[in-house]
Amino acid sequence: MMEQACTTILVGKKATIDGSTMIARNDDTFLPLTPQRFIMQPAVKNRKETWVSNKNGFSAPLPAKGYRTTMTPNADVAKNGVFGESSINEKNVAMSATESVYGNPAALAHDPWVENGLAEDSIQDMVAPYIDSARDGVEYLGKLIKQYGSPEGNGVLFSDKDEVWYMEIVTGHHWAATRIPDDSYAICANQVAQDYIDFKDSKNYLWSDGLEEFVAKYHLNPNPHGKFNFRKIFGTDNEKDRHYNTPRVWYGQKLFNPEVSQEPESSDLPFLRKANRLLSVADLQAVLSSHYNETPFDPLGHGSEADKRRYRPISLNRTQNSHVLQIRNDVPEKQAALMWICFGVPTFTPYLPFYTNANDTDPSWANTPLKFDMTSAYWMYRALSMLTESHYSNFIQANRDYLTAARQAQLAHLEATDKVAKKLEGQALTDYLTKQNYKLVADMRKRTEEQIASCITEGLTLSKLTDSEKFLWVKF
Numbered sequence: 001m002m003e004q005a006c007t008t009i010l011v012g013k014k015a016t017i018d019g020s021t022m023i024a025r026n027d028d029t030f031l032p033l034t035p036q037r038f039i040m041q042p043a044v045k046n047r048k049e050t051w052v053s054n055k056n057g058f059s060a061p062l063p064a065k066g067y068r069t070t071m072t073p074n075a076d077v078a079k080n081g082v083f084g085e086s087s088i089n090e091k092n093v094a095m096s097a098t099e100s101v102y103g104n105p106a107a108l109a110h111d112p113w114v115e116n117g118l119a120e121d122s123i124q125d126m127v128a129p130y131i132d133s134a135r136d137g138v139e140y141l142g143k144l145i146k147q148y149g150s151p152e153g154n155g156v157l158f159s160d161k162d163e164v165w166y167m168e169i170v171t172g173h174h175w176a177a178t179r180i181p182d183d184s185y186a187i188c189a190n191q192v193a194q195d196y197i198d199f200k201d202s203k204n205y206l207w208s209d210g211l212e213e214f215v216a217k218y219h220l221n222p223n224p225h226g227k228f229n230f231r232k233i234f235g236t237d238n239e240k241d242r243h244y245n246t247p248r249v250w251y252g253q254k255l256f257n258p259e260v261s262q263e264p265e266s267s268d269l270p271f272l273r274k275a276n277r278l279l280s281v282a283d284l285q286a287v288l289s290s291h292y293n294e295t296p297f298d299p300l301g302h303g304s305e306a307d308k309r310r311y312r313p314i315s316l317n318r319t320q321n322s323h324v325l326q327i328r329n330d331v332p333e334k335q336a337a338l339m340w341i342c343f344g345v346p347t348f349t350p351y352l353p354f355y356t357n358a359n360d361t362d363p364s365w366a367n368t369p370l371k372f373d374m375t376s377a378y379w380m381y382r383a384l385s386m387l388t389e390s391h392y393s394n395f396i397q398a399n400r401d402y403l404t405a406a407r408q409a410q411l412a413h414l415e416a417t418d419k420v421a422k423k424l425e426g427q428a429l430t431d432y433l434t435k436q437n438y439k440l441v442a443d444m445r446k447r448t449e450e451q452i453a454s455c456i457t458e459g460l461t462l463s464k465l466t467d468s469e470k471f472l473w474v475k476f
Contacts, residue, residue, distance in 0.1 A: 005030070007189050007248050007314045008099040009284050010157055010164045013329060014182035017278040020328040021164050023157040024284045025096045026314060026346065027072075027085050027321040035075035035378050036085075036321045036343055038365040040358060041129065043068040043090065051126060055081040056151055057116045060144075066129035067091055070339055070356050072321050073124075075368040075378070084124025086323045088356040092160060092337045093131050094325035097123045099155030101192050103170040107234050110218045111171035114149025123156065134158035134165045138177045138206050141167065146209065149173055155188055161327045161336065167206075168192055170234040174211050179204040184272045185256060185279065187287070189248035189314075192235030195271045197228050237267050247297070247311035252287045264297075264311060281324050281340060281351075282407070288322050289315045289346035300392055315347045317385065322346040326353075334429055335421040338414075341365075344381025348388040348399055350406040352444055353414060355421075355433040362441040377441070384448055387455040391462055395455055402451045406444060413440055 009024040016022060027036075044066045052059045054077070069089040074080040088094045098120045118126060126144060131137040137158035149172045158165045167177035170192060178194050180186055181204075186193065197205050199212055212228070215221050220233050247264040254262070256275040275283075291313035296303030299313060315322075324340040340351040343365075360366070364377045372379050388395045417436045424432055 005190055006099050007187070007252070007288065008096070008155060008157060008166075009185065009187050009252065009287060010159070010166050010180045011185045011279055011284070012164050012180045012182035013162065015185055015275060015279055017280045018328065018330050020326050020330070021094075021159045021161060022279075022281065022284060022324055022326050023094055023096055023159045023164060024288060024324040025086070025099065025157065025322070026288050026316075026319045027323075028316055028319050030318065032317050033382070034080060034318075034320045035368045035370060035376075036072055037075050037368045037378075038341060038343075038354070038361050039071050039073065040360045040366075041069045041071050044129075051122060053081065053119065053122045054078070055121045056119055058118055058122050058148065058151075059116075060118075060126065060148060062126075063130050069129040070354075070361075071124065071128070072323070072341065076370050081121035082125060083121045084128065085321055086325060086339070086341075087124055087128040088325055088327075088337045088339055089128055089131070090357070091132050092327050092333060092356075093128075093133060093137060094157075094159045094327060094337070094339075095124065095128045095131070095137055096157040096323065096325060097127075097154065099157070099188050100190050101153040101155050101168055101170065101188075102190070102236050103153050103192070103234050104236050106218075107171050107174075107220055111173055111214065113151045114172045115151055117149035117151045117172065118144050119151050120154055123154065131158075134160045134163045135179075135206070138165050138167050142175060142177075142206065142208060145169055145173060145175060153192075155193065157325075159325065159327055161329055161333070165206075166194065168194055168230070168234075170230075174208045174214060174234075176207040176211060176230050177205065178271070181272065184274050186272055187249050187252035187256075188271075189245045189252075191241050191245040191249075192231045193249075193271050194230040195232075197230050199228070231271070242267070243310065244312045247292075248314050251290060251292055251295075251314065255287055255290070256283070281326060281353075284324050285322075285340070285342075285346070285351055287314060288324075288342075291315050291347060300389075315345060317345050317389075319346055322351065324351060331418050332422060334425070335418060335433065342381070343378045345385035345389070348385045348403075349381040349448075350403055350410070350444060352440060353410055354437050354440070355417070357430055358434040358437055359430055360434065362438050364441060364445070377445075380445070380448055380452070384452050384455070387452060387459065391455075391459055394458065394462060398451070398454060398458075402447065406447055409443060409447075410440070413443070
C-alpha cells in the first residue's frame, strides 16, 4: 500500500470563534500530481452491492441504504484507487480519512496488519454515508475493523454539531478514540498522537474490544506507574519522527499558543491544548498552508540551507486536497455544514466554502481530467501555485492580496447566502444552495484567471534572457 502523509487539526465547539466544530486535514500524496475531484454521491436505498478495493482486494457488502454524501476521490481511480478522503453527509456528520500513523513492532508482532483488510482507499466510502453522529462514526468503523482488520495505521477524524472525535487504528484489530474537549484543539502529523486513555470514561473515550488486556498480556506498557499512554504504548519515537512529524505539531501549536515555549523535536508535545484565543476557519487554514513561516526552517525563507531542509513543512506541492469541514451552530442545521476545499497548494490558493446541502457540484470541480486542462479547478489552482512559487519574491505580495480579497468575498457570499437560506425549506433550499455554490466557483475562477494572467505578464519581464543595459556586449 502507498503511504499517505498528512497533517490533521481538530477543534471543539467552545474553542472556536463562532461555536462551530471543525476538523481539517492536508491530504498529501507522494507524487506532486494526483488529480482530485469533488463530487456529490447521491443517497441510495434497496441497494445490493459489494465494495471491492482495486488496491488490496478488500471486499465487503455495502449497506442497502446510504445518505447523500460529498466526497473528494481521486480522478484516476483505476491507477490510484478511490480514496474518498473527506466528506459531510446529509445528517451533517463530517469525516476525514486518513492521517497515516505507524504502530511499533512490539505491538504489531502480536496483532499484525491484515493484508486485505479495510484500508484508507475504502474507509470513506465504507463509513461516511452510513453514520448519524461523530461518535456513531467511531463505533461503526470500530466494528468494521473488528470484522475485517486493517492493513495499515490510520487516524480518522469525525465531527457533528456537538462533538469532535479522533480515532487511531494502530494494529490489525486494535484502536482507540478520544473526544476532543469542547474547549480544546489537537494537531496530529503522521505519528500516534493520543496520550492518556481513561477506561473508566466511556463518554469521552472509545477503544477496541480487549485493548487493555492485550497491552497487559504482551507487556507493552513502558510506564512504571501503569498509566495507559496510548502514544507510548503503540506509537513510534525515532529520528524520522523528530524531523518529519513532530516539528509540524510544534509549529501548529506555536501558531495557536505562541506564549508556550517548546522544541520542534520534542517527543512529548501534548495531544490536547487550549488555544490562547478562539479559533476561526482562517486560523486552521493558516496552519495547513504554512511552511515554518518566520522561522529559520522556512524552505522559502532566509535561513541557512541546512535549516531550510531540516524539517518537513505542513504545506507541500504534493498536498492534493486541503480541507476544513465546519459544522456551524449559529445558523439553522439545514445550512450549517460547510466544506472548505483547496485543490491547489494551500500556501498559494484559496479554500472555497461549499454548502453540502446541495444537489451536485460544479463540473469544473467534479470532472477532473488526468492531464492539464485549465477548465478544471484542480489544474487551474495547481497552475497558479506553480507560477507563484516560480518567482516567489516577486509574486508573493500580489498573491497575498489575491487571497485576502478572495477571503473577503467568500465571507460576504456566505453572509448573503445564509440570510436568504433561512427563509427557504426542502428542495427549494437545496436548489438555492447548489446555485450559490456554482456562483462562488464562477467568482473564484474569474479572480484566479486574472491572477494567473498577471503572473504570466509579470513573469515575462523577469527572464534572465531579458535584454538590458546591464549586459556587456562584446563585439566579435
